[in-house]
Amino acid sequence: MEFPHNRITAKTTNEDTTAYVSIYVQSDSFSIDEAGLTAAVQQWLLDNAPEVVATRAERREQTFPVTELPPLPA
Incomplete structure (x- = not known):
């Protein structure tokens, strides 16, 4: 499971x-x-890592693992 976080x-x-x-x-x-x-x-x-020339940030919301359901009976 991944919780909400900000990613740069x-x-x-x-x-x-x-x-x-x-x-x-x-x-x-x-x-x-x-x-x-x-x-x-x-x-x-930007101030302390000379290799970094640009940044962008995004908010990532909570996601849940996906469990595949078994196929329907024929």
């Missing part, structure tokens, strides 16, 4: 290399600005 894709100077950062946040007692956190990580990558 970082384009690098090497066109064959892409970096991915997934941010999972779980907190029951206080709220966390996930969009703000993601933006901060994107900026950190």
Whole structure:
């Protein structure tokens, strides 16, 4: 099972290399600005990883594993 998370894709100077950062946040007692956190990580990558030339972020929602059902009787 995959839980909701933000995923950052970082384009690098090497066109064959892409970096991915997934941010999972779980907190029951206080709220966390996930969009703000993601933006901060994107900026950190651009400022501190010289190979990173561009980033984009997306929200990935919860998905569940799929179980194939048996075929219908003939």
